[in-house]
Amino acid sequence: MAFSCATGTSRPTGKHRRPSRIERSTARAAGVAALTATGVIGTLAAPALAAEPAAEQTGLIPVISVDNSIADQIDAQAAAQEQAAKEAAALKKAAQEAARKKAAEKAEQEREAKERAAREAERKRLLSYIAPISGSYVSTGYKAGGAVWSSGSHTGVDFHAASGTSVHAVGSGTVVEAGWGGSYGNQVVIKMNDGTYTQYGHMSSIGVSVGQTVTPGQQIGLSGATGNVTGPHLHFEARTTAEYGSDIDPVSYLRSHGVNL
DSSP, rough: OOOOOSSSOOOOGGOOOEEEEEEEEHHHHHHHHHHHHHHHHHHTTTHHHHSSSOOHHHTHHHHHHHHHHHHHHHHHHHHHHHHHHHHHHHHHHHHHHHHHHHHHHHHHHHHHHHHHHHHHHHEEEEEEESSSTTTTTEEOOTTOTTSSSTOOOOOSSEHHHHHHOEOOSSSSSSEEEEEGGGOOOOOEEEEETTEEEEEEEEEEOOOTTTEEETTTTTTEEEOOSSSSSSOOOOEEEEEEESSOOOHHHHHHHHHHHTTTO
């Protein structure tokens, strides 16, 4: 019986056959190309592949190593972006809070400025003086002579005014007399804040009482023709005391306080 034998080394065939170097390299290159095309492997792919060992020793391990390295970088980048977003949000919140505080401070400063302006305006108003009859004029001057006055001369000035005309306090002060004043008829005497006194006589009615404080321009009564008069008008005096005989020039007094007569 004859036998035949084969010489040389036999190669596995079928599914048990080991891939050749060319096949393994081609497969690995195809895998890397696929990962590169999908964006998984970026700029680090080339250096990593350039340094990797021979394909027959590692198979797909280089691709997996590159993939893990990129995943770590993606995680680090995501963490950095998250931190940056938190910092940006914190900065935005701080800026908003600073803007809110600045707006609040500005509003407070504006409010305080308005209050200061209002107080200053009120202070000026309280220190101001006006004429006792608006839009009137002096019909009889100070120290005018005649038998009409018991002292022989006029102790004040007369302002032209029809009966019922509003009579105003010429400045700030306190009422010390309000009522009948003999030849002065219905009268009001005010102690001014500067220590002087002003008198308003012959009024048809009185609108204030003793002890009441008044301010410039406040109505204290209505003009008339009560007392020793020949017709309706307002008798106005300026005095250094509340007593008769301490009179000073009323026109000069008002002008010294800024009243244009």
